[in-house]
Amino acid sequence: MVTKQIGKPQNRVDGRDKVTGRARYAAEFSATDLAYGVVVSSAIAKGKIKEMDTSEALRVEGVLDIFTSENRPKLASYDSSFQDEDAPPGSPFRPLFNRDILFNMQPIALVVAETYELARYAASLVKVEYETEEHVTNFEAERTNAYEPEEYKSTPPPDPWGKPETALKEAEHRISEVYSHPSQHHNPMEMHASTAIWEGDGRITVYDKIQGVLNSQEYIMGVFGLAKEDVRVLSPFVGGAFGSGLRPQYQLFMAVMATLELKRSVRVVLTRPQMFSFGHRPKTVQQLSLGASADGTLEAVVHHAFAETSRFEDYSEDVIIWPGVLYKCENVKLSHKLVGLDVYTPLDMRAPGGTTGIFALECAIDELSYKVGMDPVEFRLKNYSVKDQNVNKPFSSKELQECYRQGAELFGWKNRNPQPRSMREGHNLIGWGVANGAWEATQKPSGAKAVLTKEGKLTVSSATADIGTGTYTIMSQIAAECMGLPIENVEFKLGDSSLPQSPLEGGSWTASTVGSAVKLVCEKLGEKLLELAQESDDSPFKEVSIEEVEFTDGQMRLKEDTSVAIPLTQLLKENQKDSVQVEAESKPADEQENYSPYSHSVVFVEVNVDEDLGTIKVTRVVSAVAGGRILNPKTAWSQILGGVVWGIGMALEEYSVMDHQYGRFINHDLAEYHVPVNADVHDVEVIFVDEEDQIVNPLGVKGLGEIGIVSVAPAIANAVYHATGKRVRDLPITLDKVM
Amino acid sequence: MTKISVTVNGTAQTHEVEPRQLLVYYLREKLGLTGTHIGCDTSSCGACTVHMDGMAVKSCSILAVQADGCEITTIEGLAKGDQLHPVQEGFKECHGLQCGFCTPGMIMSATDLLQNNPDPTEEDIRHALEGNICRCTGYHNIVRSIQWAAEKMKTSARALDGAPVSTSPVYASVNLNQQQQV
Ligand code: FES
Ligand code: FES
Numbered sequence: 001m002v003t004k005q006i007g008k009p010q011n012r013v014d015g016r017d018k019v020t021g022r023a024r025y026a027a028e029f030s031a032t033d034l035a036y037g038v039v040v041s042s043a044i045a046k047g048k049i050k051e052m053d054t055s056e057a058l059r060v061e062g063v064l065d066i067f068t069s070e071n072r073p074k075l076a077s078y079d080s081s082f083q084d085e086d087a088p089p090g091s092p093f094r095p096l097f098n099r100d101i102l103f104n105m106q107p108i109a110l111v112v113a114e115t116y117e118l119a120r121y122a123a124s125l126v127k128v129e130y131e132t133e134e135h136v137t138n139f140e141a142e143r144t145n146a147y148e149p150e151e152y153k154s155t156p157p158p159d160p161w162g163k164p165e166t167a168l169k170e171a172e173h174r175i176s177e178v179y180s181h182p183s184q185h186h187n188p189m190e191m192h193a194s195t196a197i198w199e200g201d202g203r204i205t206v207y208d209k210i211q212g213v214l215n216s217q218e219y220i221m222g223v224f225g226l227a228k229e230d231v232r233v234l235s236p237f238v239g240g241a242f243g244s245g246l247r248p249q250y251q252l253f254m255a256v257m258a259t260l261e262l263k264r265s266v267r268v269v270l271t272r273p274q275m276f277s278f279g280h281r282p283k284t285v286q287q288l289s290l291g292a293s294a295d296g297t298l299e300a301v302v303h304h305a306f307a308e309t310s311r312f313e314d315y316s317e318d319v320i321i322w323p324g325v326l327y328k329c330e331n332v333k334l335s336h337k338l339v340g341l342d343v344y345t346p347l348d349m350r351a352p353g354g355t356t357g358i359f360a361l362e363c364a365i366d367e368l369s370y371k372v373g374m375d376p377v378e379f380r381l382k383n384y385s386v387k388d389q390n391v392n393k394p395f396s397s398k399e400l401q402e403c404y405r406q407g408a409e410l411f412g413w414k415n416r417n418p419q420p421r422s423m424r425e426g427h428n429l430i431g432w433g434v435a436n437g438a439w440e441a442t443q444k445p446s447g448a449k450a451v452l453t454k455e456g457k458l459t460v461s462s463a464t465a466d467i468g469t470g471t472y473t474i475m476s477q478i479a480a481e482c483m484g485l486p487i488e489n490v491e492f493k494l495g496d497s498s499l500p501q502s503p504l505e506g507g508s509w510t511a512s513t514v515g516s517a518v519k520l521v522c523e524k525l526g527e528k529l530l531e532l533a534q535e536s537d538d539s540p541f542k543e544v545s546i547e548e549v550e551f552t553d554g555q556m557r558l559k560e561d562t563s564v565a566i567p568l569t570q571l572l573k574e575n576q577k578d579s580v581q582v583e584a585e586s587k588p589a590d591e592q593e594n595y596s597p598y599s600h601s602v603v604f605v606e607v608n609v610d611e612d613l614g615t616i617k618v619t620r621v622v623s624a625v626a627g628g629r630i631l632n633p634k635t636a637w638s639q640i641l642g643g644v645v646w647g648i649g650m651a652l653e654e655y656s657v658m659d660h661q662y663g664r665f666i667n668h669d670l671a672e673y674h675v676p677v678n679a680d681v682h683d684v685e686v687i688f689v690d691e692e693d694q695i696v697n698p699l700g701v702k703g704l705g706e707i708g709i710v711s712v713a714p715a716i717a718n719a720v721y722h723a724t725g726k727r728v729r730d731l732p733i734t735l736d737k738v739m
Numbered sequence: 740m741t742k743i744s745v746t747v748n749g750t751a752q753t754h755e756v757e758p759r760q761l762l763v764y765y766l767r768e769k770l771g772l773t774g775t776h777i778g779c780d781t782s783s784c785g786a787c788t789v790h791m792d793g794m795a796v797k798s799c800s801i802l803a804v805q806a807d808g809c810e811i812t813t814i815e816g817l818a819k820g821d822q823l824h825p826v827q828e829g830f831k832e833c834h835g836l837q838c839g840f841c842t843p844g845m846i847m848s849a850t851d852l853l854q855n856n857p858d859p860t861e862e863d864i865r866h867a868l869e870g871n872i873c874r875c876t877g878y879h880n881i882v883r884s885i886q887w888a889a890e891k892m893k894t895s896a897r898a899l900d901g902a903p904v905s906t907s908p909v910y911a912s913v914n915l916n917q918q919q920q921v
Contacts (some may be wrong), residue, residue, distance in 0.1 A: 011831060011832065011834070012831070012834065012836070014839070015830070015831040015834075015836070016823075016831060017839075018830075018831075018836050018839030018842050019814075019823065019827040019828075019830045019831050019836070019839075019842060019843075019846060020774065020814065020815065020817075020818055020823070020827065021772070021773070021774015021775070021813065021814035021815045021843045022774065022815075023839050024773060025773075025776070025840065027773075027777075028767070028773035030771065115757070115760075115768075116764055116768065117757050117759055117760055117764070121759070187874060188838070188840070188874055189776075189778045189784060189786055189838070189840040189841050189872065189873070189874050189875075190776070190778065190838070190840045191777070191778065237838070237839065238838060239776070239778075239838045239839070239840030240837070240838040240840060240874050240875050242874070269777075271780050272778075272779045272780050272781065273780070467838060468836075468837035468838025468839065468840075468875045469837065470837070634834045635834070637834075638834050638837060638875075638876055638877070638880060639837075641876065641877035641879050641880070642837065642875050642876055642877040643877075644877055645876075645877035645878065646877075669779060669780060669781045669783070670778070670779045670781055670783035670784055670872065671779075671781040671783045675872060675874060676878075677869060677872060677878075678864070678865040678866075678868045678869065678871070678873075678878045678881070678882070679865040679866055679869060681865070681877060681878045681879060684877065684879055
């Protein structure tokens with residue numbers, strides 16, 4: 001492939017819309033008949049609604065209706081109708097279904113009024129009496145009842161291999177520790193919102209905050225019994241999601257229900273506290289036992305994970321697969337149990353399972369390297385894996401060693417004194433830590449459509465999403481590259497349920513999945529253009545095959561003799577075509593089955609810890625990433641930077657505090673739930689090492705949404721140890737824990 | 740209902756508003772200026788930042804009635820026609836955004852900063868934007884975007900002083916009231 005576009009630091013094609021306020025998010029579409037819905041949330045975590053008095057609220061002038069479990073319209077009743085593309089096994093939550101309360105802040109009513117102010121005021125007048133039952137939200141207390149689910153949402157734990165218990169017992173060096181991290185919430189800056197537009201003839205158009213419009217469309221069809229042609233879901237811009245938009249959330253249900261009932265357009269936007277009422281990274285506790293021989297060979301891994309789920313769905317994520325991916329070890333035992341609590345079901349949050357499992361593993365490995373008396377980098381390299389032992393397949397590519405080499409050099413790792421508390425500046429203790437990580441590089445099936453007009457404008461489309469990652473931009477680059485057009489002549493459309501099928505945007509698979517579909521559809525377009533040229537008998541392309549032509553500078557031409565060329569605009573005009581259109585469906589190649597595809601990273605971190613105050617500052621980060629081919633260094637760099645800062649939040653700040661008395665996340669706003677701010681960020685360097693991968697997908701890309709975060713928190717924890725001599729195994733590492 | 744008169748992005752507006760309506764809802768719902776976003780209920784995030792009489796304010800913590808008689812500039816009013824403000828250009832060039840949800844607020848805060856401190860250090864920028872949260876970018880490129888804009892504005896100011904410089908867009912100052920006269 002001649003690369004003019006791919007690999008170029010192209011500015012975002014949506015940049016102008018975003019800096020001028022023209023990009024519109026789900027709550028920003030309107031209609032002349034728009035009404036506003038405000039959700040009333042339950043104040044208890046478990047029990048029943050005994051009585052709900054809406055009379056006073058209904059008397060407020062301008063209130064249109066109040067929907068509760070008593071007066072809601074008829075809904076589907078089967079679980080399967082409510083089960084969305086990302087639903088874990090179990091029985092999904094059904095809003096307003098009956099009087100049962102399953103978790104605190106459960107939506108129990110929707111107040112709809114002429115203005116937002118009226119709806120919000122009236123919502124405050126709704127009186128609710130509950131029949132309270134005792135709830136259980138205390139993870140530690142409930143851990144004794146942990147269970148193995150009948151069906152895992154994640155990869156089920158692989159069978160043990162080797163003789164883990166014996167090997168552990170006989171190992172020269174051993175560590176056995178418990179690592180835990182709390183529940184955390186995604187908190188994208190945009191709060192979840194849906195605007196449902198009543199089209200007047202029974203059809204609705206819904207602007208939803210979602211990571212895949214088809215998921216919302218299916219959900220609406222299932223729950224409200226609507227036909228596909230009567231529901232169109234759009235999501236042109238998403239104000240961040242990080243997993244929170246994988247499942248249709250209850251504001252969608254509410255807006256659609258009210259629209260269908262009132263026969264007028266309704267918008268429902270959640271409040272920031274309500275953003276803590278659906279899905280979070282589950283609290284997870286991990287028991288890790290590792291053994292090594294005298295020479296630093298990793299002899300045994302025993303890894304047990306306990307993670308939170310709801311009472312109604314068995315959510316699980318890939319917490320325990322990482323020892324098998326990251327290290328060579330002959331004796332391994334893994335288990336993953338769930339702890340059911342009276343909370344909403346957890347939900348994939350940036351690198352679900354990876355951030356969790358790699359945090360524990362990489363802290364434990366660091367501890368073991370100290371036991372053995374080896375440099376933490378050297379120890380990891382000694383136990384480097386060349387195949388994924390969970391599935392016993394080689395990696396499709398793995399340039400992790402190169403990440404170590406380049407990262408260590410840039411960071412200056414060789415100057416590190418391994419002794420904890422050996423470096424200081426005034427009253428600041430300085431520590432250097434390292435960790436490595438991985439994330440699966442998947443390709444899924446996806447469709448795409450391409451339309452080339454006689455003016456030379458190419459529009460490529462797919463029902464995927466751009467949650468800020470840069471889908472619009474990189475897909476435009478791929479299409480421009482394939483068709484040899486300037487990027488200004490290419491438009492990529494997404495976030496519309498009427499476009500060709502595409503999976504949810506998540507798991508770092510969009511670049512690979514949709515990118516492959518875009519490439520394929522452009523190849524098909526190329527073939528069609530060649531056929532078109534061949535229609536005339538005197539065409540110089542008459543006898544040539546597609547392999548012999550190339551598309552460049554707006555022309556189709558012969559590779560052998562580039563003077564034999566025809567501008568695409570001319571080709572269409574000569575054949576009296578206004579446009580040429582093709583669709584394609586791309587699928588992962590069978591060959592991928594034989595390999596295990598992962599992206600990899602190493603993160604080096606420097607922290608400053610104030611010896612008197614315990615405050616921790618991440619002063620320096622070097623993140624070296626092997627992520628396959630980099631489509632756009634600008635968007636790629638930004639993805640990794642964002643991931644690094646998420647890692648800083650995870651390590652030092654983010655913690656959804658459960659108040660067990662109420663069974664509610666009590667710090668449910670941005671004043672109390674701390675996310676990193678500008679002044680928390682200091683030097684961050686990102687390196688992309690060269691990595692060629694012919695197997696992972698036709699583009700050789702691996703996706704970058706998750707790999708940036710996975711290694712960061714353990715590297716910080718290890719640096720804090722190096723600075724202070726204290727191992728903090730319980731996130732977040734707050735100052736009280738290092739004092 | 741209370742009657743208010745405000746000038747928004749140079750246009751005089753008079754409306755009856757509910758006394759409890761926040762300025763941000765007035766801008767978004769009444770005037771359709773949805774570039775000003777809402778990201779919290781605790782005045783923590785800065786997504787709603789606009790300029791009121793030339794100063795950056797969080798429009799979620801001001802009632803619409805408090806804006807009576809004031810001049811408001813929102814993100815929609817920052818560019819001059821097709822010509823972006825240097826801070827807008829900076830965010831576009833330096834990739835100071837991903838999802839773009841925090842961006843209007845960041846830009847409005849940053850223009851206010853540069854108005855008071857045309858030559859901020861990285862540290863100055865990081866502290867001045869303490870009231871604006873971004874969940875996507877990791878902030879780094881936001882800082883670079885603002886430095887880029889500061890540089891551009893200095894060059895442009897020198898151009899006005901008669902010094903020979905390139906033909907980049909001219910902004911005498913970020914003071915928005917003055918800008919309209921340039
Ligand atoms: S919406 Fe105004 S500060 Fe968050
Ligand atoms: S770009 Fe998404 S919140 Fe800043």
